[in-house]
Amino acid sequence: xxxxxxxxxxxxxxxxxxxxxxxxxxxxxxxxxxxxxxxxxxxxxxxxxxxxxxxxxxxxxxxxxxxxxxxxxxxxxxxxxxxxxxxxxxxxxxxxxxxxxxxxxxxxxxxxxxxxxxxxxxxxxxxxxxxxxxxxxxxxxxxxxxxxxxxxxxxxxxxxxxxxxxx
Amino acid sequence: xxxxxxxxxxxxxxxxxxxxxxxxxxxxxxxxxxxxxxxxxxxxxxxxxxxxxxxxxxxxxxxxxxxxxxxxxxxxxxxxxxxxxxxxxxxxxxxxxxxxxxxxxxxxxxxxxxxxxxxxxxxxxxxxxxxxxxxxxxxxxxxxxxxxxxxxxxxxxxxxxxxxxxxxxxxxxxxxxxxxxxxxxxxxxxxxxxxxxxxxxxxxxxxxxxxxxxxxxxxxxxxxxxxxxxxxxxxxxxxxxxxxxxxxxxxxxxxxxxxxxxxxxxxxxxxxxxxxxxxxxxxxxxxxxxxxxxxxxxxxxxxxxxxxxxxxxxxxxxxxxxxxxxxxxxxxxxxxxxxxxxxxxxxxxxxxxxxxxxxxxxxxxxxxxxxxxxxxxxxxxxxxxxxxxxxxxxxxxxxxxxxxxxxxxxxxxxxxxxxxxxxxxxxxxxxxxxxxxxxxxxxxxxxxxxxxxxxxxxxxxxxxxxxxxxxxx
Ligand code: SF4
Ligand code: SF4
Ligand code: FES
Numbered sequence: 001x002x003x004x005x006x007x008x009x010x011x012x013x014x015x016x017x018x019x020x021x022x023x024x025x026x027x028x029x030x031x032x033x034x035x036x037x038x039x040x041x042x043x044x045x046x047x048x049x050x051x052x053x054x055x056x057x058x059x060x061x062x063x064x065x066x067x068x069x070x071x072x073x074x075x076x077x078x079x080x081x082x083x084x085x086x087x088x089x090x091x092x093x094x095x096x097x098x099x100x101x102x103x104x105x106x107x108x109x110x111x112x113x114x115x116x117x118x119x120x121x122x123x124x125x126x127x128x129x130x131x132x133x134x135x136x137x138x139x140x141x142x143x144x145x146x147x148x149x150x151x152x153x154x155x156x157x158x159x160x161x162x163x164x165x166x167x
Numbered sequence: 168x169x170x171x172x173x174x175x176x177x178x179x180x181x182x183x184x185x186x187x188x189x190x191x192x193x194x195x196x197x198x199x200x201x202x203x204x205x206x207x208x209x210x211x212x213x214x215x216x217x218x219x220x221x222x223x224x225x226x227x228x229x230x231x232x233x234x235x236x237x238x239x240x241x242x243x244x245x246x247x248x249x250x251x252x253x254x255x256x257x258x259x260x261x262x263x264x265x266x267x268x269x270x271x272x273x274x275x276x277x278x279x280x281x282x283x284x285x286x287x288x289x290x291x292x293x294x295x296x297x298x299x300x301x302x303x304x305x306x307x308x309x310x311x312x313x314x315x316x317x318x319x320x321x322x323x324x325x326x327x328x329x330x331x332x333x334x335x336x337x338x339x340x341x342x343x344x345x346x347x348x349x350x351x352x353x354x355x356x357x358x359x360x361x362x363x364x365x366x367x368x369x370x371x372x373x374x375x376x377x378x379x380x381x382x383x384x385x386x387x388x389x390x391x392x393x394x395x396x397x398x399x400x401x402x403x404x405x406x407x408x409x410x411x412x413x414x415x416x417x418x419x420x421x422x423x424x425x426x427x428x429x430x431x432x433x434x435x436x437x438x439x440x441x442x443x444x445x446x447x448x449x450x451x452x453x454x455x456x457x458x459x460x461x462x463x464x465x466x467x468x469x470x471x472x473x474x475x476x477x478x479x480x481x482x483x484x485x486x487x488x489x490x491x492x493x494x495x496x497x498x499x500x501x502x503x504x505x506x507x508x509x510x511x512x513x514x515x516x517x518x519x520x521x522x523x524x525x526x527x528x529x530x531x532x533x534x535x536x537x538x539x540x541x542x543x544x545x546x547x548x549x550x551x552x553x554x555x556x557x558x559x560x561x562x563x564x565x566x567x568x569x570x571x572x573x574x575x576x577x578x579x580x581x582x583x584x585x586x587x588x589x590x591x592x593x594x595x596x597x598x599x600x601x602x603x604x605x606x607x608x609x610x611x612x613x614x615x616x617x618x619x620x621x622x623x624x625x626x627x628x629x630x631x632x633x634x635x636x637x638x639x640x
Contacts (some may be wrong), residue, residue, distance in 0.1 A: 030406060062330065063329060063331060065331050065332070065333040065346045066333060069334055072336050072337075073337050
């Protein structure tokens with residue numbers, strides 16, 4: 001614990017500061033640590049509240065706006081709370097050609113939410129995603145950190161049913 | 168010196184100069200948006216594409232340094248078509264609301280569209296829209312007009328020293344903003360509006376006040392602090408509408424601070440005293456001059472304080488006036504009136520950019536003329552204090568009577584026996600010496616407000632009365 005440099009008032013845990021300390025020597029400048037820091041911070045909350053972004057900014061030593069800029073650029077950072085299962089359906093060219101649009105509308109109908117929204121029970125968040133790099137197995141989606149590929153509506157339906165009943 | 172050829176013209180250049188700067192030397196303007204000579208080069212708008220012989224693709228002139236023997240074409244068919252495409256792309260989301268946009272008439276987007284764009288447009292897509300955002304006291308943002316050139320972001324980061332403007336989201340959704348549209352923190356916010364090549368970042372003070380093409384312009388110098396930023400006063404008839412910075416490599420580069428930018432507003436405020444006064448009561452020039460003359464004529468000793476916010480010419484005139492009083496047999500103590508900073512040695516920079524602690528424009532000039540600050544004691548004990556100011560220095564309290572000649576607010580004048588209103592910095596020509604010792608000339612934009620007069624005239628009327636008396640006697 002002696003390596004912890006967590007400021008008293010930080011919303012981020014000492015674990016965050018330890019992890020960063022370990023990474024620091026691998027990067028040329030502190031600003032190069034913004035992405036790993038955001039991933040680490042997100043792992044603590046499941047999303048990135050304003051206070052977490054500010055704590056990251058303070059740690060890196062830049063204006064909080066610069067952190068917000070980076071966090072808002074990448075779709076893997078959540079600036080709003082997300083459901084237990086975060087569905088990210090690729091709607092880039094290859095996937096759309098293979099029916100990704102239908103998958104999105106199927107989810108919207110089944111879950112009763114639009115893209116970018118979370119179900120009232122907090123179980124699902126639905127997002128569109130730019131290329132997941134899985135064009136060979138299109139259409140593809142991510143459910144939290146897992147890839148699910150070669151999707152069709154029955155397969156998607158099964159997955160949603162199963163996740164629905166998981167606790 | 169190495170040479171290159173641009174549109175058939177040979178140009179000499181210094182190593183490292185980019186094609187935009189080199190082309191300018193032979194009068195060739197390459198259109199730009201993201202490039203600004205005071206900021207880093209990012210080459211992202213693609214407006215400046217030019218053809219360079221032996222290079223397979225068009226090159227961005229802003230990021231291409233000239234090399235010896237380089238042959239550049241800025242008017243070829245390929246360049247023209249690239250410009251047309253870039254313009255079409257940049258206008259995809261632009262509302263084309265020039266008729267209600269303050270930038271209209273001085274807008275790079277408008278000018279480049281007119282000169283290099285096509286008059287037809289293929290997009291039928293809906294344009295993205297945003298509501299305007301109030302970004303604090305200085306700037307209002309109309310994001311609809313933004314073309315993502317990132318000049319503002321770079322200005323904040325590289326010049327103002329605060330990266331408060333950022334690009335949130337990406338692609339078509341990119342929003343150039345502060346966090347949640349928070350007010351801008353920098354003391355240099357006005358520059359955001361100057362450098363924005365579109366009407367996206369507008370100066371609140373200027374919004375919907377005046378079309379740019381009605382403005383007349385004179386070179387001036389800011390008297391807000393000892394930096395002496397070079398400025399341009401933009402006015403119509405008797406009203407100054409805006410101050411913008413004027414480039415000076417050694418003094419202020421392309422920039423100025425907000426305090427200096429809005430200094431002209433004080434000169435047009437209702438609060439400014441623009442008629443002579445006896446105490447707090449308005450009077451005619453004849454009454455006031457007569458009263459001032461009486462006060463001076465009956466005094467055995469006077470203290471003459473000349474503000475370090477006056478021009479060199481005014482200071483010299485004040486000195487002559489004091490000399491003449493001396494010759495007339497009055498005991499005169501002559502010195503300067505200053506702001507909180509009383510000598511140039513105490514003058515410090517307030518930040519890493521421009522602002523300085525001495526909030527008057529000519530302290531160095533006053534010192535060069537041999538004027539020493541009048542002490543609190545001297546002014547307190549003065550039988551008569553003649554204070555001449557440009558509106559930035561403090562008139563010290565005196566137990567005697569005060570004849571105040573200068574730019575004042577109503578509440579200042581109550582404690583003066585006589586107030587004679589003087590032309591403000593926008594209303595007179597003059598020279599000011601900045602902290603570096605540079606003597607810089609400011610030109611007059613508008614006529615003196617109300618009944619205020621130039622110092623020369625004030626001194627003359629004061630003396631004329633005396634002369635008339637002597638002649639009559
Ligand atoms: S607001 Fe103006 S300066 Fe800033 S990116 Fe947009 S167009 Fe450029
Ligand atoms: S830095 Fe000083 S001289 Fe320059 S604009 Fe500001 S007040 Fe005026
Ligand atoms: S001015 Fe060269 S790319 Fe923008």
